[in-house]
Amino acid sequence: MPFVGTVLIAIAAGFVGAVSGMGGGALLIPMLTLCGIDIKSAIAVSVVSSVAVSNSAGVTYVRGHLANLKASAFSEVWGVLGALAGASLTLVTERRWLFMACGTLFLLVGVGMFLGSRRTLPTRGWFWAPSPRSGHEVFASSYYDRAENRTIAYAGQHPWLSALCLFGAGVMAGLLGMGVGALTILVYGLVMRFPPKVALTTSHLVVGVMALASASVYLEAGLMNLRLVVPVVLGAPVGAFLGSALVVRLPNRALLLLFLVLIAVLGVHLIVRGLWWAA
Amino acid sequence: MEPLIGAILRVGSLAGSGLVLAGLVWASQTTGYLELTDPLTAHTVLRFFLSGVQHAKLPQTMPGALVRLGLAILLLTPYVRVIASAWYFQVVERQRAYALMSALTVLLLTYVLAVF
Numbered sequence: 001m002p003f004v005g006t007v008l009i010a011i012a013a014g015f016v017g018a019v020s021g022m023g024g025g026a027l028l029i030p031m032l033t034l035c036g037i038d039i040k041s042a043i044a045v046s047v048v049s050s051v052a053v054s055n056s057a058g059v060t061y062v063r064g065h066l067a068n069l070k071a072s073a074f075s076e077v078w079g080v081l082g083a084l085a086g087a088s089l090t091l092v093t094e095r096r097w098l099f100m101a102c103g104t105l106f107l108l109v110g111v112g113m114f115l116g117s118r119r120t121l122p123t124r125g126w127f128w129a130p131s132p133r134s135g136h137e138v139f140a141s142s143y144y145d146r147a148e149n150r151t152i153a154y155a156g157q158h159p160w161l162s163a164l165c166l167f168g169a170g171v172m173a174g175l176l177g178m179g180v181g182a183l184t185i186l187v188y189g190l191v192m193r194f195p196p197k198v199a200l201t202t203s204h205l206v207v208g209v210m211a212l213a214s215a216s217v218y219l220e221a222g223l224m225n226l227r228l229v230v231p232v233v234l235g236a237p238v239g240a241f242l243g244s245a246l247v248v249r250l251p252n253r254a255l256l257l258l259f260l261v262l263i264a265v266l267g268v269h270l271i272v273r274g275l276w277w278a279a
Numbered sequence: 280m281e282p283l284i285g286a287i288l289r290v291g292s293l294a295g296s297g298l299v300l301a302g303l304v305w306a307s308q309t310t311g312y313l314e315l316t317d318p319l320t321a322h323t324v325l326r327f328f329l330s331g332v333q334h335a336k337l338p339q340t341m342p343g344a345l346v347r348l349g350l351a352i353l354l355l356t357p358y359v360r361v362i363a364s365a366w367y368f369q370v371v372e373r374q375r376a377y378a379l380m381s382a383l384t385v386l387l388l389t390y391v392l393a394v395f
Contacts, residue, residue, distance in 0.1 A: 048354070055292040055356050063285035073364055073377045076384045084391070208357040209384065213391045215354050216323045230346060233299050233353060237292050 006231035009035075013049060013232075014239025018057040019247055019255070020262045021185050021200035021207075025050060028232070030269055037228065039273075044223035047211045049236045050181070054208025056237035060244035061201035064143070068198055071139040071156055072205040075184070078163045079206050082170020083213045089175060096274045102172055102179055103270030109186060110263040143198065147251040156192040165191055166206075173210055179270065181207045182263050196252040200259070280367050287363055291356025298349030306342035324354050324392045358388050 013028035025046030032042040061067040137155030144151050156162070165187040173180035184206050188199035218224055247255065331347030334340040365381035368374045 048350070051354055051357060052292070052295075055288050055295075055353065058288045058360075059285050059292065062281050062288065065281055069280055069284065069364065070374075070377055073361075073368070073380045073384070076361065077380050077387070080384060080387045080391070084387070205357075205360075209361060209388070212324070212354055212357050213388065216391055219324060219327055226346070229350065230299055230303060233350060234296060234303075237296050 003227075003231050006228060007235040010049065010232040010235025011239035011242075014053050014056070014236035014241075015243040016239075016262070017049070017053040017181075017236070018204075018240040018243025019250075020259055021181055021203045025181075028236075032228070040221075041223050041225050041228065044218035044221075045225065045228045045232050047214050047218055048224070048229050049232050050211035051208050051215070052233055052236040053240040054204050054211065056240035057201075057204050057244040057247075058208065060241070060248060061204060064248055065141075066143050066197060066201040066248065067205055068139050068141055068156070068194070068202045069205075070141075071188070071192065071194070071202050074139070074159065074163070075166050075187075075202075075206045076209045078166040079170040079173075079180070079184070079210045080213050082167040082172075083174040083180075083210050084170075085167075086171035086174020086176075087214070087217060089171070099176060099270045100274030102176060103267045103272075103274065106179070106182060106263050106267030106270065109190075110260050110267060114260050139192075141198075145197065145252075146249050147254075152195060154193075154195050154198060156188075156194060158191050158193075162187050162191045170210060174214070176270075179266065180210050182259075182266055185259060196256045196259070197247070200247065200255060280364070280372070283363055283367060284360055287360050288356060291352055291359065295349045295353030295356065298345045298352065300349075302342045302345030302347075302349060305345065309342060323394065324351065327351050328355065355392075358385075358392065361385050361388065 009028065009031050013025075013031070016027040017025075025043070028046045028049050029039070029042045032045065033039050037045075058067065062069070137157055138159045140153070140155040142151050142153040166184065169180055169183035169187060172183060181203055184203040185199050188194045188202055189196060192199075194202065327347060328351035331344050331351055334344035334347060361381055361384050365378050365385055368381055369378035
């Protein structure tokens with residue numbers, strides 16, 4: 001692949017990754033495989049892209065008090081534990097069915113979220129309203145939403161259920177090599193009941209750590225193609241910077257709609273990969 | 280805490296990309312075209328970083344060394360961020376539960392980066 005073309009793809013992937021919260025692989029892997037790159041090499045490069053996007057986008061999200069650092073600290077433990085467990089299971093697991101199951105899960109959850117959001121009356125501008133306060137909230141914080149021009153206070157719920165789900169997300173990430181960003185956002189949004197913008201930005205920090213945990217595996221396997229990694233490292237942070245600047249200005253509803261579109265695309269991609277998996 | 284974490288992410292991102300770009304430009308000056316053919320293999324991320332340091336000792340391998348160091352800094356930035364989080368939670372905010380969580384993450388990542 002030509003160097004400049006790869007840089008442009010990486011910029012686009014970084015932009016989409018920053019806006020969707022799914023790291024660098026959501027767009028990068030399909031585009032690289034369409035250009036004839038081996039899927040394993042594409043996944044290896046996407047790991048590096050995920051870290052680059054996490055670093056670059058994280059600058060904006062952390063300094064804007066959008067990402068919840070306490071929730072991130074809580075999540076990273078479970079995510080990394082899950083990723084290690086998933087990587088250990090790789091050799092003994094039929095991944096074809098896992099791809100299809102994960103893709104089906106994404107589609108079902110995406111459809112459910114879309115249908116549920118249409119019935120939910122938005123309160124305080126959120127696309128779906130948080131569940132009533134139970135007195136067991138954690139990670140309480142607030143952020144100033146530029147799109148809505150006001151400060152939004154929030155708190156997380158069901159921390160231990162979230163921990164279990166994040167462990168599962170880590171296992172899936174370790175097994176499949178992709179999808180951790182989408183799974184993390186789902187956990188933050190549906191289980192922990194964070195606002196969409198907080199779910200997206202906090203997932204970036206967790207994705208970066210979990211991608212790092214995968215990097216050694218791909219380095220040792222010799223799957224890090226320098227001709228792909230270098231342009232991706234140069235392009236992805238630029239795209240992520242631009243995307244993060246857009247996120248802080250978009251309303252939660254727009255971000256959620258974008259996430260639903262991308263999760264549907266990712267779900268279809270995973271199902272197709274499972275169907276065409278070569279044993 | 281946000282300014283500290285934001286600064287770590289910014290420095291890591293800029294330094295990593297900057298070194299990779301510098302190595303690429305140096306390689307193009309030497310070979311005349313944008314092409315790097317060094318094999319990119321290592322047993323772990325930390326050994327990958329050390330290999331970059333070793334390659335930097337010789338002028339002829341400096342372009343590859345800069346690229347390796349840049350990539351290693353990029354990959355290690357989240358690791359440094361988690362270490363800083365653990366320190367800040369423990370020393371500044373005195374929130375031991377979060378400090379313990381971050382410290383555990385550091386231990387797990389250290390195992391992955393150095394041994395796995």
